[in-house]
C-alpha cells in the first residue's frame with residue numbers, strides 16, 4: 001500500500017494506492033459512513049466495479065444506494081447536476097455524510113461539485129477508475145461542470161475526505177482512455193521533472209500495455225507530485241498550481257470546438273495543447289526547437305495528437321483564441337500562458353499577446369496540413 005498525504009490543514013486527507021483495493025474499500029469507508037447508508041455515484045460503464053464496491057461495503061456492515069449516470073463529458077452539465085442533487089436530496093444525504101464518486105474525472109468533478117453545494121457542503125470520497133482520474137483529477141479538490149461558454153466554468157474548490165486508488169480497475173478501461181490519461185502523466189515530467197519525462201519515454205509502452213509495476217510507479221509518482229503542488233497553492237493563487245494547467249488553455253479551446261464530446265477526450269486535447277505550448281515557446285525563441293520536437297515525437301509515439309489537425313479540429317487561430325478568453329486564468333484582460341524554457345522547465349508568462357497566439361495557431365494549422 002502506498003499512502004500519499006495531501007497536507008491542507010483541516011482539509012488534509014490521504015490518497016491510498018493498492019492493487020485490489022476496491023474489494024477492500026468497505027473497511028476504509030465504514031468509519032466515514034457513521035452507520036448510515038452511503039450514496040455511491042457511478043456511470044453506466046462501471047457496473048462491475050460498482051458491484052465489487054457494494055459487496056465490500058456490505059461485508060463491512062455498510063448499506064449503500066447507487067446512482068448511475070450516463071457516461072461521458074456531457075454529464076458535466078446543469079441538467080445532470082440537477083438530477084444528481086435531487087437524487088441525493090431524495091436519499092436524505094446530510095452534511096456529515098460522504099458521497100462516493102466511483103468513476104473517471106467526469107464523475108469525480110460532478111460529484112465533487114454537487115457535494116460542494118448540497119446543503120452548502122457535504123463530504124465526498126473519490127474512487128477514481130480511469131488513469132486520468134487516478135493520476136490527476138481525484139486529487140486536489142477542483143470540481144466543476146461545463147458551461148455554454150466553456151470548460152469547468154461553474155465550479156468550486158472542494159477537497160475529498162479520502163481517495164482510494166485501485167490500479168487493477170484499469171484492466172477494463174479502453175486503450176483510447178488509457179492513452180488520454182497518459183497525457184496528464186507525462187505532463188508532470190514536462191512541468192518540472194525532466195527525469196520523470198525520461199522515465200515516461202522509456203516506460204510509456206509498458207504503462208499503456210497495463211504493466212503493473214509501470215502503473216504503480218506512474219500513479220504513485222503523479223499523485224505525489226500533484227499533492228505537493230496542491231499543498232503549496234490549494235486555490236491556484238500564487239502561480240504554483242497554475243503549472244498543472246500546462247497545455248490546458250490550448251486544450252480546452254480544442255475541446256470546446258469539439259463540443260465537449262467523445263470526438264476529443266480531455267487528455268487528447270491536453271496532449272495537443274502541450275505540444276502547442278512547447279511549439280509556441282520554441283517559435284518565440286524561449287525553448288530549444290529540439291525540445292519541442294522531442295515532446296511532439298513522444299506524444300505521437302504513444303498515439304496522442306500533437307497538432308490541431310491530429311486532434312481532428314479544423315478551427316482557425318482566431319476562433320481558438322476566442323474560446324481562450326473564457327479561461328479562468330484571465331486577469332484584468334490578460335491571459336497568463338504556461339510556456340516552457342525546455343522539458344521540465346515550464347513557467348507562467350504574463351506577457352503573451354493573444355494576437356500573436358492566433359497567428360501562431362494559423363501558421364501551425366497550415367504547416368500541419
Ligand SMILES: NC(=O)c1ccc[n+]([C@@H]2O[C@H](COP(=O)([O-])OP(=O)(O)OC[C@H]3O[C@@H](n4cnc5c(N)ncnc54)[C@H](O)[C@@H]3O)[C@@H](O)[C@H]2O)c1
Nearest residue numbers: 045071072104105106129130132136137142169172173266
Ligand atoms: N478536477 C481535476 O483536477 C481534473 C483533472 C484532470 C481532468 N479533469 C476532468 O476529468 C474529465 C475527464 O476524465 P476521464 O478522462 O476520466 O473521463 P471519463 O470520466 O469520461 O471516463 C472516461 C470513460 O471511461 C469509462 N470508464 C471509467 N472507468 C472505467 C473503467 N475502469 N473501465 C471501463 N470504463 C471505464 C467512463 O464510463 C467513460 O466512458 C474531464 O472533464 C476533465 O476536465 C479534472
Ligand SMILES: O=C(O)C(=O)C[C@@H](O)[C@H](O)[C@H](O)COP(=O)(O)O
Nearest residue numbers: 136140142151152241244245248328
Ligand atoms: O488540478 C489542477 O489544478 C489542474 O489544472 C489539473 C488539470 O489537469 C485539470 O484538467 C483541471 O480541471 C483544469 O483546471 P481548470 O482550472 O483549467 O479548469
Ligand SMILES: [Zn+2]
Nearest residue numbers: 184248266270
Ligand atoms: Zn487536465
